[in-house]
Amino acid sequence: MEILHSREQEQLTTFENNMKTIDPQKPVLVTGGSGYMASWIIKYLLDQGFTVHATVRSIHNRAKIQHLLDMEHRSAGTLKLFEADLLRENAFDKAMRGCELVIHTASPFRLTGVKDAxxxxxxxxxxGVQNVFSSAYGSTTVKRIVLTSSIVALIGDTIEIADLPNKKVDENCWNTTSTISHQPYPFSKTIAEREAWxxxxxxxxxxxxxxxxGLIFGPSLSKRIDSTSISLMIQILSGxxxxxxxxxxxxxxxxxxxxxxxxxxxxxPQASGRHLVAADLADFLDIARIIRKNYPNYPLPQKHVPKWLFKLIAPLLGYSRQFVERNIGYDFKFNNTYAVSDLNIRFTPFEKTVLDQVDQLANDQLIADKR
Incomplete structure (x- = not known):
């Protein structure tokens, strides 16, 4: 399978001629390397022959890092793993040595079941942001940090979109309503990004x-199911x-x-600012309709639950009634034109995203294949 579109291949292979910022011969640091999305970053870099420094919590936990080692063996690149703790000062110093580019993805992602936010x-x-930036400040080589933030750093509750000047979320928006007690995950992403700036x-x-x-879906490079995105798809399929x-x-x-x-x-080189990277609007029923085309026998949802009923049972599912009141029943409207133009993005059709993920879950027997 072709890893990148031909146009993307051309951009990557012209780095040496056009690069004004980052030397592609230097290693690239990716934090949170065993994560769902970070693993894809590492794969693409390794497939293009880059040297990648990746931080993980433990280099001895083979279950979490084996897929990274396997992809290195199948690639033209070189992978070096380093242990790093987000809470420890100087934890990223060693991994950052010689790197001009740092891609900081490491950050906890949990929407429900949070006991101590x-x-x-x-x-x-x-x-984590403070320690990565501190190591970069002490480095003699780092020229750019790419930070994984989130769409939730742009807006707190979906109901607030109606009050925006253009009724759509874009990179000019900031989440000002999430707190440690209401929407703690969006709050964590917001304060981390503000600190980075x-x-x-x-x-x-x-x-x-x-x-x-936005909300990320698609196939995983490992068999782990502790990613929120993966577990959410499994819940939809499980009935x-x-x-x-x-x-x-x-x-x-x-x-x-x-x-x-x-x-x-x-x-x-000219990339700058924030980039709202989202492709489509879809709710859980849209996802179920896509899955049903290829997997008609799964116990998939077929209707919307009335808001009053979901609000009643929300605490049993890990959601507050305040969250339901301010987020359920409102469509998330956004403007992604800046990200598309600044980064020259072409999005994968959402139907392919969903089916690729479900196919993988079925093939890996992480869900029962009921076809």
Whole structure:
């Protein structure tokens, strides 16, 4: 399978002629290397012959890193793994040596089941940014940091979109309503990105480019199911929502497109600012309709649940009633034109994204194949 479109291949192979910022012969650091999206970034870089420094929590946990080792063996590139803790000062110093580009993806992603938001989400996200930037500041080589933020750093609750000047979310928006007690994950992404912009102004020998992805779907490079995106698809397929799903379309995007956007952000000299990387609007019922075409026997949802009913049972599913009131029943409207033009993105059709992911889950027997 061709890894990149021919146009993308041309851009990657013309780095040596056009690069004003990053030397493609130098290693690239990717933090959170074993993660769902970071693994795709590493794969694309390795397939193009890059040397990749990747940080992971433990280099001894083979279950979490084996897919990275396997992809290195199948590629033209070189992979070097380093242990790093988001909460530890100087944790990224060694991994960053010799790197001109740092892609910082590492940050906890959890929407439900959070018991201590400060310990599980806020501190790792914020101190992770601080420690990565501190290592970059002490480096003599780093020229650019690409930060994985999120669309939730742009807006808190979906209901707020109606109050925006153009009724759509774009890169000019900031989430000002999430707090540690209401929407702690969006709050963690917001304060981490704000901190990154503050630090980048103070440390002006490297620049910052930010990727703000929508809700990510698509196939995984590992068999892990602890990713929120993977577990959400498994829940849809398992029958958990067979009685119905809440109404409201979300901004969705393919994990492979998000990975490519990070690479583009790193190696496009003129790339700057924030980039809302989302392709389509879809709700859970749209996803179920796509799956049903190829997998008609799964216990998929066939209707929307009334908002009052979902609000009643929301705490049992890990959502607050305040969240339901402010997010369910409203379509997420967005403008992605800046990201498309600045990074020259071409998005994967969402139907392919969903079916590629479900095919993989079935083939890997992570869900029962009921065809």
């Amino acid at each position: 400060d310990e599980e989400l806020i501190r790792p996200a914020l101190q 503050t630090l980048s102004k103070q440390m002006d020998h490297f620049d910052l480019v930010v990727i703000n992805p 958990k929502f067979r009685t119905g799903v809440p109404k409201g379309a979300q901004a969705v995007v393919d994990v492979r497109d998000v990975a490519k956007a990070h690479i583009r952000a790193g190696f496009t």
